[in-house]
Amino acid sequence: MESRFGYLLIIPALLTIAVVAIYPIIDVFILSLYERFLTLGIDEFTGLNNYLKLVNDARFWNALKNTAVFTFFSVSLELILGMAVALFINRPFSLQGLIRAAVLLPWAVPTVVSAKIWAWIFNTDLGILNYALLNFGLIDADLNWLGSTGYAMAAAITVDVWKTTPFAALLLLAGLQVIPDDLYKAASVDGASRWQKFRHITIPHLKPVIMIVLLFRTLDAFRVFDAIYILTGGGPANSTETLSVYAYKILFQTLDFGYGSTIAVSVFAAVMLISIGYISILKRRGGLLS
Amino acid sequence: MVFYLIGPVIWQLITSLKPNAILTSLPPVLPEKVVFTHYVSVFTERPFARIILNSFIVATSTTVYCLAIGVLSAFAISIFDIKGKALFLGLVLSISMFPPIATVSPLYLLIRALGIRDTYLALIFPYATFALPLSIWVLSSFISEIPKELYKAARVDGCTPLQALWKVLFPLAAPGVFTCAILVFIFAWNEFLYALTFTTTVQSRTIPVAIALFPGLHEVPWGEMAAASIIVTAPLVILVFVFQKRIISGLTAGSVKG
């Protein structure tokens, strides 16, 4: 029906996408094939040299490991906590609206602000966390949360989990709410226990939603920048430096646009691989991404 | 659990209202008297009003721009059965997965070449990389619920295609458009990486950048930072409390079979 008019309508979107997404993604590949320093005036085609450098770059592998660790723990914790929150809210009780808004709150707080809020809480001398732990006798002396290699990553994960559990919870809640009530009634009649209902009705019906939560959250966590850049700047001793943070430093602190773009391409490639993996799983299961 | 979720924000609120004298005192005490000095100094000693205005203009323009072209695309794929609809949606979806770090270096060079660094345009257009896919995705899931017959009816009733969109479909899509606008606004308001990269002067910063780069002469100005955080977060908190149902429906649109 009048499809010519339809094509006309998507032209502005296509043009915008071409300029702000397609062109940059092609250009970043091209940049990655150059040795290019902005200030030094160096601009030379070097083929795959940057990629060779990347494979032999211990800092890159360290950043990749950090990114993977961050992603794995953040996403797992968010899924588990999100599920708990969703199950908790998915019952009729008074103040439900208020609780739901409270759950949304961390999601709405800008990442930068949430990192600052937590930096204040994690502060070694003045932070409320150390004070509380000391008082409860859980630690003997103030811990340097953000400044020691052992704890900084855990702190970063805590911030991310705090900020994004609500998103997971809301998607899972929406998934819970479309499970037909009759199924639970039928299971009750059949004598199923609460655990059995959860195991045999809730989980199977929630699987597609869980997959989507995992997909969105994994992609988001893998490209993490804001929280870590603010909280630790990648330190101490690069122990929290993720790929995005590393790429940013190379790009805009050393102004090495060639190699910085190469790291950026590696993030892009990893993200695309992850999404292709998830989507093929979703498709195999007859998932929802039509 | 509720304490875990909102506690940190409350603690920040309390911090922002404490006078400097007891700010760093341990054990932490509640202020006997609420003071607004931090809030005042944020505006008097820093160009915070200007920065809020920057954030507001950038977020609003991004929202208007992306929704305008997003709603047209959403009409195209939901009402007009264009061929390549799956291809287009696939493209949009994969662009929403692009890591910003991968596009930031070419965009930086482009913006520098165009000489629009430190202008609003330098943020509004890059923000379309995430705001436009979000808009198209959310809007088309809302608009696909409008019966196609309404468009047909408008056409036989004598509307031109544009009139049919404007007079009949747009009013019906308005709630979805509004929901989507809230989401896009929040995302644009909170964006950090592009804003950090494409602005160089204090005057052109947005709020997240300003807070991230909060300078302290000798020590970190925790009180002012807390005040600034609360100022940025307050409008979002209001949005969340007033429109929580819409926000939730927008966030979950298209990802859950309903």
Add this chain to the structure above:
Amino acid sequence: MAGIQLKGLSKRFGKNVAIHPLDLKIDDGSFMAIVGPSGCGKSTLLNLIAGLETPSGGDIIFDGQSVLNLNPRKRDVAFVFQTYALYPHKTVYENIGFPLSIARVEKNEIDKRILEVAELLGLQNLLSRMPRELSGGQRQRVALGRAIIRQPKVFLLDEPLSNLDAKLRVQTRAELKKLHERLKTTFVYVTHDQTEAMSLADKIAILKDGKLHQSAPPREIYNNPADTFVGGFIGSPGMNFIKAAIDAEGREVAIENMLYPLSQPLEKSGDIIVGLRPEHFSIGEHANEKALAKEAVVVEPLGSETLIQTEISGAQVVIRAPADYNCEAGDPIQVTPLIENANFFHPETGVNIELMD
């Protein structure tokens, strides 16, 4: 007002053929019903006439003029949708007046015409309501009102009654017929319900899988269906089809082991399919020389009549018996086909032999 002519009209969606090239003539001021099972292409046909779809081939002619290059707003047609497609954000008043306000008709004139239409349809008290506040029947009338106010050349109606409950449907059916007699405008009416088509239309076009099977007045379609599909589709229950054989001269037909003389000889011999309506049997308890001895398989006393199912030549047959016919499943019955009413169909193609050229 306009007569419509479809010439070799066809529509493909990618590789799927929705409508095979067809010719159809719809007389000016007539009530044409397009009927067929779901997915037969009847709604597509209506969309093509309205200009909401572009044909893949052929021509559409209104009053001798091709309208192929005219978009919907220029064709001057009104469309009533199955879902009514009322604008949910507009009141009844605004819904009915919408076509006129788009055409920039003067405000006073719009008011006047809305009131006329509202009176005609009994909507005077509902004008300020929103569509969601109306019952199904009321919505249906608003949809009609929005169509009528245009005074269009042609009314296109796509299953306008199928969302109403059974009782209201019969009532509205009668009102639609009155409306047509009053407006004397061309109506093209799409339905899957053959009873609706039979009761409303001057002429019926029967579509299946995008092919036009027959177009003729209701009685003709009922009495002389063009093929077995039409015979089975029209009538409730549909026509019975019995395998039989014609003798070499085309003068006698053999059903099971009984011979029946034909009043008019056929130009065909050998295998054939005999089509008989349920009322084209006589039924009784006593044998006569033309009767087949059968057993009632299912008996359905419907009040106004009794339907009896049995089996002839290996095929299930439904027979219409008087309401007071006393019979139970398993009872022996004597069935006599009234061959003078029969239609004869080709055993492979199913085409009516007498209508074949």
